[in-house]
Amino acid sequence: MAFRDKKAVITGGASGIGLQVCKQLLANEASRIAIIDLNENKEDISKLRAAHPTQPITLVKMDVSNRQGMDNTYEELKNSFGSIDIVVNVAGIFNDQEVQQTILVNLGGIINSTLAALKVMSKEAGDNGGVIANMSSVVGLDPMFLLPVYAATKAGIINFTRCLGNDIYLNRTGIKFITLCPGATITDMFTNFTEKILFADMGDESYRVLDRLNKQSASDVARCILSALEKEKNGEVYIIEGKRLFSMEMKSYWRGIEKELNE
Numbered sequence: 001m002a003f004r005d006k007k008a009v010i011t012g013g014a015s016g017i018g019l020q021v022c023k024q025l026l027a028n029e030a031s032r033i034a035i036i037d038l039n040e041n042k043e044d045i046s047k048l049r050a051a052h053p054t055q056p057i058t059l060v061k062m063d064v065s066n067r068q069g070m071d072n073t074y075e076e077l078k079n080s081f082g083s084i085d086i087v088v089n090v091a092g093i094f095n096d097q098e099v100q101q102t103i104l105v106n107l108g109g110i111i112n113s114t115l116a117a118l119k120v121m122s123k124e125a126g127d128n129g130g131v132i133a134n135m136s137s138v139v140g141l142d143p144m145f146l147l148p149v150y151a152a153t154k155a156g157i158i159n160f161t162r163c164l165g166n167d168i169y170l171n172r173t174g175i176k177f178i179t180l181c182p183g184a185t186i187t188d189m190f191t192n193f194t195e196k197i198l199f200a201d202m203g204d205e206s207y208r209v210l211d212r213l214n215k216q217s218a219s220d221v222a223r224c225i226l227s228a229l230e231k232e233k234n235g236e237v238y239i240i241e242g243k244r245l246f247s248m249e250m251k252s253y254w255r256g257i258e259k260e261l262n263e
């Protein structure tokens, strides 16, 4: 997928990794983008607008956990954009002390945004299809003892996206689904990390883990996200670690489904 003249929606695009994805899509000549975020980050968005005066940037202040709000947002974006080619679902939080909110925003938000986008991108409804990329994490693949709630939401995102990445959906909708699993990345998400782990008395362990992590920059992660989008491999799961993109070979454990489908 070349990005020239593409129209993209980025949730969580007002800061961190999402903001870098916006910057790089615009630098690669996307014709317009929409950012869905709770945070307006007027300063950085104004700079982005000034750097790309002919590529409109729509900022929608919306909570991704609001299902009806997300449906309405995508309807409105479809009406003003005409069509949407790319969705990158980045919005997420880390605070294992806030269990409900973590589930509703991280897993619920990705599900809401994906299902709302499906309705306005699907070729079943006369649209062109496209690519939807959902942000998980390496901790969605491998357990990370300090953050079980966050990790559970990220594991859920992988399975949700892989279910939709079955070619049966691609044939119906023309939409490809990919999952992104970055390792540690320098953003605001690490601010006050130790106060946001599930068990506050594990502060020492959390410092030890934080010290050892080899962190990459948000712009390195965004560059890898664009190359994952370019590959357009339906159902693929990618790790983004050490500034590089790796395709994951996902093992299949449940054989029963094959038997049932073949009977």
Ligand SMILES: NC(=O)c1ccc[n+]([C@@H]2O[C@H](COP(=O)([O-])OP(=O)(O)OC[C@H]3O[C@@H](n4cnc5c(N)ncnc54)[C@H](O)[C@@H]3O)[C@@H](O)[C@H]2O)c1
Pocket: 011, 012, 013, 014, 015, 016, 017, 018, 036, 037, 038, 039, 062, 063, 064, 065, 090, 091, 092, 093, 105, 109, 135, 136, 137, 138, 181, 182, 183, 184, 185, 186, 187, 188, 189, 190, 218
């Ligand atoms: N930073 C890391 O080490 C890392 C590693 C792997 C995955 N991730 C994931 O990458 C994504 C981006 O995180 P980041 O590190 O750039 O952090 P960030 O805090 O800089 O960015 C998150 C963005 O999501 C927005 N957001 C939060 N809740 C929202 C809501 N309810 N509705 C709409 N927008 C909302 C925030 O306002 C912010 O702009 C997250 O999903 C995170 O879980 C981060």
